[in-house]
Amino acid sequence: MAERRTTKKTSRQNAVLVIGGAGYIGAHVVRALLQAGRRVVVLDNLSEGYRDSLTAIERAERRSVPLVKGDLGDPRTLRKLFAAHRFDAVMHFAALCYVGVSVKEPAAYYRNNAGHTSVLLDEMHRAEIGRLVFSSTCAVYGNPVKVPMPEDHPFAPINPYGHSKRMVEEMLVDLDKANQMRFVALRYFNASGASADAVIGERHDPETHLIPLCLAAAYGHIPELQVFGDDYPTPDGTCVRDYIHVEDLASAHVLALDWLARNDASTFCNVGTGRGQSVKQVIETVERVSKRRVPHRIVPRRVGDPPELVAAAGSIQQKLGWRPRYTSLESIVETADRWYRKMFLKTSVHL
Numbered sequence: 001m002a003e004r005r006t007t008k009k010t011s012r013q014n015a016v017l018v019i020g021g022a023g024y025i026g027a028h029v030v031r032a033l034l035q036a037g038r039r040v041v042v043l044d045n046l047s048e049g050y051r052d053s054l055t056a057i058e059r060a061e062r063r064s065v066p067l068v069k070g071d072l073g074d075p076r077t078l079r080k081l082f083a084a085h086r087f088d089a090v091m092h093f094a095a096l097c098y099v100g101v102s103v104k105e106p107a108a109y110y111r112n113n114a115g116h117t118s119v120l121l122d123e124m125h126r127a128e129i130g131r132l133v134f135s136s137t138c139a140v141y142g143n144p145v146k147v148p149m150p151e152d153h154p155f156a157p158i159n160p161y162g163h164s165k166r167m168v169e170e171m172l173v174d175l176d177k178a179n180q181m182r183f184v185a186l187r188y189f190n191a192s193g194a195s196a197d198a199v200i201g202e203r204h205d206p207e208t209h210l211i212p213l214c215l216a217a218a219y220g221h222i223p224e225l226q227v228f229g230d231d232y233p234t235p236d237g238t239c240v241r242d243y244i245h246v247e248d249l250a251s252a253h254v255l256a257l258d259w260l261a262r263n264d265a266s267t268f269c270n271v272g273t274g275r276g277q278s279v280k281q282v283i284e285t286v287e288r289v290s291k292r293r294v295p296h297r298i299v300p301r302r303v304g305d306p307p308e309l310v311a312a313a314g315s316i317q318q319k320l321g322w323r324p325r326y327t328s329l330e331s332i333v334e335t336a337d338r339w340y341r342k343m344f345l346k347t348s349v350h351l
């Protein structure tokens, strides 16, 4: 896609609509937007998100965050919202995001992630809102043909989750060509950790993600962690992922918004650190940080898991001027551990 620079300036900043803003990543982005001085309205159906995350943010930031409870796939809700507010841009986090479940329930993933997003794009077009920051994923690449994976890596998703996100990326390219939308699609690697002050953090129900499950096993809330396969073609046989701190991910969204305001163009960016860690390394790190053993057992591979996903992270640094603040897995796990203890052990947090 050609990137067209423009000197056009926005006269004043309107609100940003954050769809899925009560969820794990969305809530961190809401907070980062407030800290950057932006006004935010959240649309969330609260199927995965938590109203109390927004309340915690409001308390910490002393700012209000209006929440509209509703579905992104419901055109009436979107029309009402677009009539009631002026939005500079939309950020869209409201997706089903479990690789394993997507393999078992593909239709739900296509309906929610691709179908509902097409409704959003159509309604944005009707309302003449032409800027979107879209939550995409490294799962659009599938099995790596080169590591680290650049943004022009071939697209061959190996699970419906990745397919559904790639479908949206293709829709966005067409809308860009039709001059209806400029977008930044951020391809997340593995979002992890919690806010440094433990105000918000990762909560999924049921939890399926590696770091919270390691902590649950360490603190005796589950009997053991199941390690999905140790026969991958990786140095220690377990899957390798690029764990990126959720606050660093959030700052990438604020920069993406600024980039859209400066450029009449669209782009795709990986958001990762460029550093891969195996499941075994994550277990060791959680043991070091929590000072507890993580009981675990090797079980068969989980369908849909590529062996290694590590970002080529140069493009986002050049284009958006983004730099991760959390540069070690240990510093990421420390925030996850602090949040876990506050949430589930109710211990006080000393910062």
Ligand code: UDP
Pocket: 099, 190, 208, 209, 210, 211, 213, 225, 226, 227, 228, 229, 239, 240, 241, 279, 302, 305
């Ligand atoms: N994983 C694991 N046991 C678990 C959960 C995850 O071994 O109970 C592995 C999984 O196979 C993957 C890595 O941990 O290689 C990260 O998985 P997660 O579900 O956290 O994120 P994903 O990579 O699916 O987005």
